[in-house]
Amino acid sequence: MTPLRGIALKLASVILFVIMASLVKAVPEVPTGEVVFFRSAFALPVIIVWLLWRGDLGTGLKANNLVAHALRGVVGVSAMGCNFAALVLLPLPEVTALSYAAPPLTVIFAALLLGERVRLFRISAVVCGLLGVGLVMWPLLTLGEVDARALTGVGFILASAVFRALVQIHIRRMVRTEQTSAIVFYFSLTSTVLALLTLPFGWVMPSMTEFGILVMVGIIGGVAQICLTSAYRGAEAALLAPFDYASILFAILIGYVFFAEVPTAMMLLGSAVVVASGVSLILRERYLGLVRHRARPGMTPQG
Incomplete structure (x- = not known):
């Protein structure tokens, strides 16, 4: 697979995830669980x-650490649930x-839990990235009186961001012993089971239209998810991350x-700051990776 195909798959995953989010937003009466x-x-x-x-079903079914998969499922489902809850309360661009x-x-x-420098x-x-997030939040919380609905939505999406960050840290540990295919399979399996636990909290019988939308979700x-996973088989993470x-x-x-959601100027400004911050981090990490790669030939076996 060429890097260009990897980029195409990455963009496809980005578009599909946004379409999925818009479909979730289209069924606000269906409980998040x-x-x-x-x-x-x-x-x-x-x-x-x-x-x-791919011929990887055997690998996908093999789990070396079931506890790690269960923990990834709990944290991942928490991130997904908070994100879906926010979609009902906030405009799609803000989420x-x-x-x-x-x-x-x-x-x-990564610094606190993995000891990374x-x-x-x-x-x-x-700091710039978090400042950009603050700019996006500002209009939602300061247009006259504080909107309780918007405040709740902001709380959900920030909680989702925290859980997603924790998932990334956990996966960095999991890949030392677990195959990617197993991580993908067991997350879907555990999240299905965990979502069923919300059944007593008021599931509804969806209409035929809602059922069709939920199946499409x-x-x-x-x-x-497959496009995202496959993209990294053809291109480096540092190349794909900005997309x-x-x-x-x-x-x-x-x-x-x-x-009919019109983005505010502050939301656009905040998004630009966050994107610039993220891309600068990605480019910096890629540069440092290239420097380390060039330095390896001259290193001693112990180095």
Whole structure:
């Protein structure tokens, strides 16, 4: 697979995830736990077919550390549920922009939990990223009286960002012993089971239209997950990472066309600051990776 195909798959995953989010937003009457169930359950067949096609079903079913997979499921479902809850309460572009808080938080958690060194450049980029998130939040919280609905939505999406950052840290540990295919399969399986636990909290019988939308949420989510995983087989993570931020463009377009959501100037400014911060971090890490790679030939066997 060429890097160009990897980029194409990455962009496809970004577009599909935004479409999935817009579909979740289109069924506001369906409880969040129920939406999470459909997202996970109907992604499972797609993932199983993909694993069969790749000849990786045996690998996907092999788990060396079930506790790690269960923990990844709990934290991942929490991130997904908070994100879906926020989509009902906030405009799609704002949810997308605020979700960009996850990469700066990942840097912070990597320093606290993994002992990674964080130098001045990364600290500055993280601060700028969080400042951008604050700019996006500002209009939601200061237009006259504080809107309780908006405040709740902001709380949900920031909680989702925290959980997503923790998931990234946890996956960094998991890949030492677990195959990527197993991580993908068991997340969908555990999230389906965990979502079922919300059944006593008021699931509803969806209409035929809602049922169709919920099934599409699962299928599109599964395909997007496969596109994302496959993208990294053809291109380096540092090359693909900036394309995550293309999601804001698609979110603004879909939000405007289908939900009549017009982004504010402050939201656009904040998004630009967050994107600039994230891209600078990515480019810096890529540069340092190239420097380390060039330095290896001259290193001693102990070095």
